[in-house]
Amino acid sequence: MNRRVLVLPDRDAVARTAAARLLVTIQDTLSTQDEAHIIVTGGTVGIQSLAEVAASPLSADVDWTSVHIWWGDERFVPTGDPDRNEGQAQEAMLGSLPLPEENIHRMGSASDFSTAEDAAEAYRAEMEAAGDPSWDVLMLGLGPDGHVASLFPGHVSYTEGGPEAYAVHDSPKPPPTRVTLSRETIQRAKRVWVVASGAEKAQSVAACVHGDESLPGAVARGTDETLWMVDAAAATGI
Numbered sequence: 001m002n003r004r005v006l007v008l009p010d011r012d013a014v015a016r017t018a019a020a021r022l023l024v025t026i027q028d029t030l031s032t033q034d035e036a037h038i039i040v041t042g043g044t045v046g047i048q049s050l051a052e053v054a055a056s057p058l059s060a061d062v063d064w065t066s067v068h069i070w071w072g073d074e075r076f077v078p079t080g081d082p083d084r085n086e087g088q089a090q091e092a093m094l095g096s097l098p099l100p101e102e103n104i105h106r107m108g109s110a111s112d113f114s115t116a117e118d119a120a121e122a123y124r125a126e127m128e129a130a131g132d133p134s135w136d137v138l139m140l141g142l143g144p145d146g147h148v149a150s151l152f153p154g155h156v157s158y159t160e161g162g163p164e165a166y167a168v169h170d171s172p173k174p175p176p177t178r179v180t181l182s183r184e185t186i187q188r189a190k191r192v193w194v195v196a197s198g199a200e201k202a203q204s205v206a207a208c209v210h211g212d213e214s215l216p217g218a219v220a221r222g223t224d225e226t227l228w229m230v231d232a233a234a235a236t237g238i
């Protein structure tokens with residue numbers, strides 16, 4: 001398995017590095033194909049990385065009309081709720097980039113759908129309508145418990161799985177109702193990048209990097225590249 005770990009001094013460096021790599025990878029992708037499909041993540045470092053993308057001078061050189069943004073998971077709460085990953089991404093990055101609205105593929109909220117199952121079904125339809133894109137980069141944050149997207153260790157969200165995108169109930173981390181991509185959908189991505197920082201994640205980072213598949217972070221891998229960008233505190237157990 002092609003998992004690599006890049007250890008950086010601190011959280012700011014992880015976010016800056018992830019952002020720079022993302023911008024360069026988008027440019028590389030657009031030099032060989034018409035569109036780039038990127039899956040972004042919520043979470044502390046994930047959102048900070050998006051803010052770094054928006055702040056980077058390199059972002060002015062990207063043809064954002066050819067970039068599509070998707071999510072790995074979403075919290076099923078009303079639109080405008082501060083817990084929404086898409087709302088946080090909007091504030092950090094999307095709002096300041098010239099991305100056409102039709103290129104932003106948000107998972108549905110509790111304002112749009114009565115159940116998370118309906119939101120998941122709509123997301124599956126949206127992926128299918130886009131030709132089931134082959135994701136160029138899929139970014140994930142890692143929770144201290146080793147979760148990625150809304151796949152939680154020991155929880156049916158991970159142990160039972162589901163179709164490409166599915167509803168999650170009773171999530172151990174609030175809010176309890178979510179929509180997540182499946183492990184198999186994540187593994188369809190060309191490049192999977194996991195970003196993590198902080199000593200509270202060190203044990204899970206080490207277990208995932210050493211291949212302990214009881215943790216969802218360990219099955220996050222891409223077809224071409226699996227890259228962990230972590231800070232020194234999160235890397236202490238490796």
Ligand SMILES: O=C1O[C@H](COP(=O)(O)O)[C@@H](O)[C@H](O)[C@H]1O
Nearest residue numbers: 041042043044045141142143149
């Ligand atoms: O709930 C979630 O948490 C993870 C990680 O969050 P962090 O703040 O510990 O970095 C995030 O990646 C995921 O998208 C999100 O829904």
